[in-house]
Amino acid sequence: MAIQFWNDQILFVNGQIAMDPRCCCANCRYSVHVTIDWSNNADLDLYGTVDGSWAIYYGSPSHDGLTLSVDAHPVCWGGPMPPEEQTGEFAEGHTFHFWYDQYSNCEVETTPPTKRIEIVNTGATPICVNGQVVNSGQTWQTGILAYAGYATGGSPGFGGGTEVEVVCGSCP
Secondary structure: OOOEEEEOOEEEEOOEEEEOOOOOOOOOOEEEEEEEEOOOOOOEEEEEEEOOOOOEEOOEOEEOOEEEOOOOOOOOOOOOOOOEEEEEEEOOOEEEEEEEEEOOOOOOOOOOOEEEEEEEEOOOOOEEEOOEEEOOOOEEEEOOOEEEEEOOOOOOOOOOOEEEEEEEOOOO
């Protein structure tokens, strides 16, 4: 007879660790990839939050599982070059907000930047992204990334952005 102990989503059976089937998030895994790319010397900056926490951006490039790749054109001309990207790997549901602004008046962005938010289900069970089921190995994406305006993205209390809600399990 197997002896079972339940402890924070882990099931111990005969001394072996196994995931308990009662845990909805045992196989919930997904990656987040947000990109903004542009063609001139404008100083655009990408921002993101996880569950309304501290913003990830050039001044705080890593927080709550998201990491900014690079601050492109930080002094207007020269490198590093765009794109700016935020990436992360997650194992439970979260609500994300993403946006960008034009930080300085180096050069006005004259052509629309290329924007993408992508959630890839890397787990074994479905996830729900903004009300859509995303099965294992599938991707949810959008080209909508909120624009916060000129030098406003890092403003304290900025409450805007494109919202992406990820729920572990099938959509309700």
